[in-house]
Amino acid sequence: MFAFPGLGLFGEEDEFLELDITTKLPIKKLNDSWIQITVPFKFLKHPRLDALNGSRPTTISQAFNPKFINDIKVKLWICFPNKYKQNLLGSNAGLKETDFYQYYSAEVEYRTLEFERTTKNANFLFPTPIAERDGFLEATVKPVGYVIEISYKGSNFDISNSVYFNYRGATPQVLESFRTQAVSKSSENKGVLLPAHEISMNYLDGMGPVKGRD
Secondary structure, eight states: OOOOOOOOOBSSTTSSEEEOOSSSOOEEEOSSSEEEEEEEEEEOSOHHHHHHTTOOOOSTTTOOOTTEEEEEEEEEEEEEEOHHHHHHHTTGGGOOGGGGEEEEEEEEEEEEEEOOSSOEEEEEEEEHHHHHHTTOOSSSOOOSEEEEEEEETTEEBOOTTOEEEOOTTOOHHHHHHHHHHHHHHGGGGTTSSEEGGGTOGGGGTTSOOBOOOO
C-alpha cells in the first residue's frame, strides 16, 4: 500500500485523528445481500480542548463536554472493476483498464461521538448481487482503490493513508488523479453504497446518533 499524505485542512497530519488501517481497508461479504466495508479510525486529540490551550471556557458557546466530540463526518469513495465487461470486451476498440473502473461513495455524519482513544468503526454496505453481476465477488473482495475523508464541523482532518490506489509505482500525482476521478465519477452510481445504519441501526452500537440525509 502506498502511503499518501492526507488532503485535509485541519491540523497537522495525524495530529487529531488517524486511520487504523494496518494493511488494507476491511472488506468482507456478510451474506448474499451485503458486503461490509469498514473505515476504522482513532481520535488522538480533541480539537476544542486544543483550541482552549489550557484555559477554561467563559461563555455558554465556549462550554462543552470534553468526553464527547460533535459533528464528525466520515466519507468514503471506493472503486471496483467491472471484471465481467473487461473479460467480455478485452482491449476491443482501444479500451483501457481504467475504462472498466466503477466508483461509489457514501457518507455518515455523527451528531456526537464519545471521545476516546480506541478504534471506532464507520461501516458501509455494498450490494452483493452487484458485485456478483460485475464479476468482482471473489473470496477476497479487492477494490481498485479508495478515498477517505473525515471532517470535524466541516473541516477535513489531515490524515495519512487517506488515498489508496492499487497500482505499482503510484506517485502522489497518480494518487491525486485517482482521487479526482473517484470524487467526480461516483455520482454515476449514487445510492448503491450505503451507510450501514440505514440497513440496521445495530451498526451504531459503540458509535453515536447520526444526522439524517438532506
